[in-house]
Amino acid sequence: MTRRASFFLFLLGLAVACLAAVFQKSPGYMDADYYLLGGLQLAEGKGFTEPILWNYLDDPEGLPHPSHGYWMPLTSILAAISLLLTPFHGFAGGRIIFLLLTGFIPPITAWLAWGLLPDRDVRPRRNMATLAGLLAAFPGFYLSFLTVPDAFGVYMLLGAGFLGLISARDTWKKWLGLGILAGFMHLARADGFLWLGVAGLASLFPAHKGHLSRITDHATRLLLCVAGYFLIMSPWFLRNLTAFGTPLAPGGARALWVLNYDELFSFPVAGLTFARWWASGLGAILQARGEALGQNLQSVLGVQGAVFLLPLIMVGLWKLRGKRAVQLGVLAWGVTLAVMTLVFPFSGARGGFFHSGAALQPLLWAVVPVGLETFVAWGGRARGWRVTQAQRVFGAGLVGLAILFTVFIFGTRVLQKEESVGYAEVEQKLVELGAQPGEVVMVNNPPGYFLASGRPAVVIPNGTLGTWLSVVEKYEVDFVVVDENVPVEIRQLLEKQAQIRPANFLSIVQVGNFQIYRVMMGGK
Numbered sequence: 452m453t454r455r456a457s458f459f460l461f462l463l464g465l466a467v468a469c470l471a472a473v474f475q476k477s478p479g480y481m482d483a484d485y486y487l488l489g490g491l492q493l494a495e496g497k498g499f500t501e502p503i504l505w506n507y508l509d510d511p512e513g514l515p516h517p518s519h520g521y522w523m524p525l526t527s528i529l530a531a532i533s534l535l536l537t538p539f540h541g542f543a544g545g546r547i548i549f550l551l552l553t554g555f556i557p558p559i560t561a562w563l564a565w566g567l568l569p570d571r572d573v574r575p576r577r578n579m580a581t582l583a584g585l586l587a588a589f590p591g592f593y594l595s596f597l598t599v600p601d602a603f604g605v606y607m608l609l610g611a612g613f614l615g616l617i618s619a620r621d622t623w624k625k626w627l628g629l630g631i632l633a634g635f636m637h638l639a640r641a642d643g644f645l646w647l648g649v650a651g652l653a654s655l656f657p658a659h660k661g662h663l664s665r666i667t668d669h670a671t672r673l674l675l676c677v678a679g680y681f682l683i684m685s686p687w688f689l690r691n692l693t694a695f696g697t698p699l700a701p702g703g704a705r706a707l708w709v710l711n712y713d714e715l716f717s718f719p720v721a722g723l724t725f726a727r728w729w730a731s732g733l734g735a736i737l738q739a740r741g742e743a744l745g746q747n748l749q750s751v752l753g754v755q756g757a758v759f760l761l762p763l764i765m766v767g768l769w770k771l772r773g774k775r776a777v778q779l780g781v782l783a784w785g786v787t788l789a790v791m792t793l794v795f796p797f798s799g800a801r802g803g804f805f806h807s808g809a810a811l812q813p814l815l816w817a818v819v820p821v822g823l824e825t826f827v828a829w830g831g832r833a834r835g836w837r838v839t840q841a842q843r844v845f846g847a848g849l850v851g852l853a854i855l856f857t858v859f860i861f862g863t864r865v866l867q868k869e870e871s872v873g874y875a876e877v878e879q880k881l882v883e884l885g886a887q888p889g890e891v892v893m894v895n896n897p898p899g900y901f902l903a904s905g906r907p908a909v910v911i912p913n914g915t916l917g918t919w920l921s922v923v924e925k926y927e928v929d930f931v932v933v934d935e936n937v938p939v940e941i942r943q944l945l946e947k948q949a950q951i952r953p954a955n956f957l958s959i960v961q962v963g964n965f966q967i968y969r970v971m972m973g974g975k
Contacts, residue, residue, distance in 0.1 A: 452565045452580050457558040460584040465554030467588055467857075472550060472598045474865050477542055477902070481505065482522070482802075483599040484898035487545045489518050490530025490600060491902075499524065499690060503897035504909040504926070507718040508702035509695060513926060514891065514907050517694035521702035523602075524687065525639040530600045541902070545600050552604040553597040556813065559611045560587035564817035566618055567771055579820035582846050586816045589853040591757045593809065595864045602639045603809045609636045610810030613646060614776040621657050626672045629653065630679020637684055641703055642790060642807045649783050650676040653775070710735070712797040718912035718922050743796035747788060747804045755808055755815055759852050766825050767818030780814045787811070823849065873963055877932055878904035880962050890929035893922065895936050911937065916944050920955055923970050931956060931968040942966075 478484045485505060492500060501518040504511055509520045519527065533548035534540070561584030568576050596603045613632045619625050629650040636643030654672035688698040695701055705720050708728040717723060728736070756764055771777045787807045791799025799807075823845055830836040874894070881892070881904075889907065894900045897908035909926050911933075912918050919941075922928065933942060945956055945968065956968040 452558070452561050452577060456577065456581055456584075457561065460557035460561055460581070460588065461554045463585075464557040464588045465550065467594070468550045468553035468598050471594050471861060471865075472546065474861075475595070475598060478599045478601075478899070479595075479865075481896045481899060483596075483601045484896060484902055485522060486526040486600040486602075487530055487542060488898045488902055489524065489527025490534055490545050491541070492518065493527060493531035494534040499694070501898075502907040503901050505897050506702065506716055506910060507912065507922075508705045508715070508720055508723075509700060510720055514909075520695065520700040521641075521706075523638055523640055523643070525605065525635065526600055526602045529605065542599075546598065549600055549604055550598060552608060556590070556597070556604065556607050556611075557584040557588040559608055559615075560584050560813040560816050563611050563615050563776075563813055564820060566615055567774055567776060567817055568821065578846075579824065582820045582823070582850070583817045585850045586760070586819060586853050587813060589850070589857040590812070591853065591856050592754045592805075592860050593812070594857050594861050602806065606636065606639055606643075606806070606809045607813055609639065610646075611813035613649075613810075614780050614814055617653055617776040617779055618774070621672075623671075623675055626650075626654055626675035627679040630676035630681075631683055632679075633676070634680040634683025636810065637680070638687060640807060642787065642803075643810075645786055645790065646783065646810070647676065647680050648786075649779055650680070652782070653779055706795065706798065709797060710739075712801050713913040715798070716910055716913040718914065718918055740793055740796045743792045743800040746800035747792055750805050750808070751788075754805055755812060757853065757856055759856070760815075760819055760849070763819045763822030763826065763849075764815050765822070767820070767822035770821050770825055771818055777814070777818070780811055784808070784811045819849070820846075873934075873965060874900045874903035874932075877962050877965050877967065878906060880960055880967065881906075881930060884959065886930065891927055892930045892932055893919070893926075893928045894932040895934060900932070916941060916955075923955075928970055931970065933966045933968065934964050 478487055488501065488503065489499075492498065492502075497515075499518045500515045502515050504514065504516055506521060511520075518524070529548050529552075530545040533546070534544045537544045537547045539547065561580040564583035565576065565580040568579055570576075590597065593603055593607075609632055613629060613636070616625060616628055616632065630647070633643070633646040633650045636646045651673055654676050655669050657672065691698050691700055705723045706715060708723045708725055709715055709717070710728065710731050714723065752758060752761055755761075768777060768781060787810075788804065791804035791807055795803055824842065827836065827838055827841045827845060830841055831838040874896070878900075886906075888905075892900060892904075892906055892908045893911055894908050895911055897910050900906065900908045909922060909928060911931070912922050919931070923931070933945065945966075946958065955971055957971050958966060959969050960967045
């Protein structure tokens with residue numbers, strides 16, 4: 452790839468990201484709200500703390516609370532850097548670095564494709580690599596997530612860099628670099644730890660064997676990978692030891708034993724145990740994983756394969772199966788699918804596999820040109836196509852479909868009402884009603900509410916009205932904001948109780964789809 456072509460792809464990717472960003476006024480979903488909030492806390496010198504609770508998995512004592520007890524911190528660190536280095540504030544400032552990262556995805560995809568393509572004349576090889584980069588510039592489902600503070604973009608870049616480095620010449624820098632990249636991938640997402648295993652496997656079976664085949668050489672490569680990983684992750688392990696008493700935050704371990712997605716918001720969490728999980732019955736356990744597999748395979752078709760690209764991706768992977776990067780990439784994809792289906796079925800089906808699979812997406816785009824070339828070659832033999840012309844026409848058609856697919860998906864998503872906008876209206880009403888700074892609200896999306904209001908917030912727990920009362924009492928909640936996501940039976944109980952005096956929850960006002968309740972407990 453030439454620098455000129457790479458620069459063009461960067462500008463195109465950046466332009467698409469910036470155009471999309473015009474239509475996004477807020478992060479739009481809790482993950483991105485949370486990462487942006489973490490970045491704001493860091494930029495303001497408040498460290499890894501948070502004025503909200505979005506789950507109770509680590510049995511928090513109160514507010515403020517150590518941050519990133521479930522999600523990893525790299526995205527928030529990047530958001531903080533963006534806020535510190537740009538003159539913009541809030542969402543506008545925190546997203547700048549993610550727009551830039553999105554610009555780099557097309558050229559790094561083209562670079563990865565260039566390294567995978569068979570040796571041939573420079574011009575056809577460059578054209579095929581450019582096609583891969585163009586597909587990455589119009590990323591379908593991913594676009595609306597790449598342009599907000601989330602791990603998608605950085606995970607794509609790290610995954611592409613990792614797989615590209617796999618094929619590099621065997622030196623100590625390569626193995627140390629793979630460990631460093633695995634460390635950053637873990638710092639971005641909890642499942643990034645799996646990539647250390649991929650790096651270790653690569654070190655035991657290097658692509659270029661040469662004369663290095665002794666056990667000591669394998670051990671040296673493996674140790675370099677591990678050293679690179681700990682170079683990045685050790686500070687975070689030390690922080691967790693200080694904040695939680697363990698190298699890994701305790702929230703993720705309890706998430707292993709939930710029986711449905713809503714139990715991620717359980718309170719108290721003492722009941723989330725292996726014994727209870729196993730007592731639910733093998734049939735229920737297998738059914739949940741079967742349903743997760745179905746959802747994740749739909750993601751493979753609609754998200755990773757964008758429907759029309761999937762056949763070409765499969766052909767391309769098969770044709771390039773001798774490449775070590777493809778072999779390890781397919782292995783990483785399979786392990787990720789297994790973890791997000793068997794270990795974390797509920798989180799995996801609700802977006803975990805979608806998030807984790809982003810690391811492999813540049814590889815999938817990179818092999819499309821080989822799949823297309825194979826298809827066109829078949830057409831030349833069986834249908835008498837003019838191969839060069841057909842390659843050009845079908846390549847342009849794929850890019851055109853990618854543009855239409857991306858525009859349709861993005862338009863459908865961003866037209867949905869974003870919760871944080873409604874939260875700003877709710878906060879305005881609370882202030883009008885006399886709510887004081889620092890009074891706590893219980894709501895479905897605490898980070899989104901804090902970004903819209905600056906008010907500390909805790910999440911509505913999964914459970915009965917009695918569970919709500921327990922949370923209200925422990926975390927000294929003053930207001931409860933209910934929307935359509937709350938189960939109907941809970942809403943009915945709230946309405947019934949609000950008519951009783953004295954009441955625990957006093958209904959005071961309706962704002963759009965939100966019902967606001969004042970808490971009436973004890974001395975309140």
